Amino acid sequence: MDDVQFDVRGYTIQNQSNKKNEDGMRTGLVSMTVRLCLALSLLFWGNGAFAAPVEIKLKYGIIATADYRSGRADKPVVILVHGFMQTRHSPPMNRLADALADSGYAVLIPTLSLGISRRVRSLPCEAAHRHTLQDEANELGHWVDWLAGQNKPQKIAIIGHSTGSQAVLAYLAGTPGNTVKKGILTSLGPIFVDDPEFEKVRKSPEMRTETGLKKFTLAYCRKNYVSTPSAYLSYAERREDRLLNEVGAIKAPVDMIIGGKDQLYSPGWAKRVRASKLKVAVIEDAGHFYDGEHEFDLFDRVQEMLADLPR
Numbered sequence: 001m002d003d004v005q006f007d008v009r010g011y012t013i014q015n016q017s018n019k020k021n022e023d024g025m026r027t028g029l030v031s032m033t034v035r036l037c038l039a040l041s042l043l044f045w046g047n048g049a050f051a052a053p054v055e056i057k058l059k060y061g062i063i064a065t066a067d068y069r070s071g072r073a074d075k076p077v078v079i080l081v082h083g084f085m086q087t088r089h090s091p092p093m094n095r096l097a098d099a100l101a102d103s104g105y106a107v108l109i110p111t112l113s114l115g116i117s118r119r120v121r122s123l124p125c126e127a128a129h130r131h132t133l134q135d136e137a138n139e140l141g142h143w144v145d146w147l148a149g150q151n152k153p154q155k156i157a158i159i160g161h162s163t164g165s166q167a168v169l170a171y172l173a174g175t176p177g178n179t180v181k182k183g184i185l186t187s188l189g190p191i192f193v194d195d196p197e198f199e200k201v202r203k204s205p206e207m208r209t210e211t212g213l214k215k216f217t218l219a220y221c222r223k224n225y226v227s228t229p230s231a232y233l234s235y236a237e238r239r240e241d242r243l244l245n246e247v248g249a250i251k252a253p254v255d256m257i258i259g260g261k262d263q264l265y266s267p268g269w270a271k272r273v274r275a276s277k278l279k280v281a282v283i284e285d286a287g288h289f290y291d292g293e294h295e296f297d298l299f300d301r302v303q304e305m306l307a308d309l310p311r
Contacts, residue, residue: 051097051109055118056146063117064110064139069097071106076155076181076309077147080109081140083162084191084219085123087111092186092290092298093161099299105306106152110143112136112167125221128213132234133163137170144177157306159184162264162288163191163219166238172250181310183250184302186257187288189265190243191219193236201229202237240269247278255279255305257298259286281305 051067058064067088071077078100080093088094088109097109113119114131123129144156156179160168165185172183194217201207201216207229216232218225225232247254258273260282273280281301286294 051101051107054108054146056142058113058139058142061117062113062115064113064142065118066108066110066143067097069101069107071101072104075105076157076306077106077108077152078306079140079143079147079156079158080107081136081158081160081164081168082109082112083164083187085114087120087122090122092295093159093164095295096159096299096302099295100302103303108143108147110139112139112164125224126226129225129227130231132231133166133170133238134234136164136167137174140167140171141174141177144180148177148179154179155309156180157182157184157309159186159302160188162187162189163235166191166235166243169243169246169250169254172252172254173246176252180252182305183252183254184257184305185247185254186290186298187259187262187264188243188247188256189258189262189269190239191235192264193217194223198236201233208233240272244272244276244278248276253279253310255281257281257283257301257305259288259290259294260284261286262288264288 051069054066054068056064056066080088080097080100082088082090082093088097088111093109097107101107111119114123114129115135116123140158144158147156156177158168158171158180160166160183165188168183168185169188172180197217210229213226213228214232215223216225216227216236217223218227218232218235247256256273256278258270258280260270261284262270274282281304283290283294283297283301286297290298
């Protein structure tokens, strides 16, 4: 066994032994082992356990990347969108991708480029953030188009987490592809801002049009989120009223999932969501990332919402 290398990703088989086989037993053992490994790998690939990396070219030559896992033809394709400045390897979307793929769903989980080709790391607050929320929404549209070009199943659900949910909402509020049948927004809420700073920028026509980089407070970036005023406002302006109004105005079915103990948002936001006429599932003891046993609760709620996908 030590003299055989098997690369599942490329189905590469290499025999490194320089010794001659004294009889056919060793050759037979190696052949049988290779056949077993190949059969197991094909089985896992067929069940979506392995993700194939894919790429698309955006404007200005930027390359966006994703992992794609094939699924059953009778189930929809699910696009998963990570949160603020994260990547496709970040929780809870990475864990949800595994669970959905294991259940037979085709899953596409991109890393939003944020203006960087083949981005592989979370961005620090101090990076130059010229990207906007609408850029993220437009990028989702490119991934929907990519799926259409691959002749994938004609039903798509898009699931976002945190600011990823805001990107999904912005995409659905535009002109989504007719294959997109549902949006599921997890941990949706207004991003944290410094209120006096936000009001100053929002009310200043001069500042809104400036192209130079400045430092702002946004989410967990406290006075060190480096961005242009307009790019900053693309995230900061989406306050509670706007989010609730946009969710209610979307033509496609939109479901929400929130954690009952999500401490990233004010208690008032959770009360407003619960009191709204929107379709909301509350995981009572879950936090923002649905850690621990709550990742199973998240998966259960998502499966329930995917089960009633419109035809």
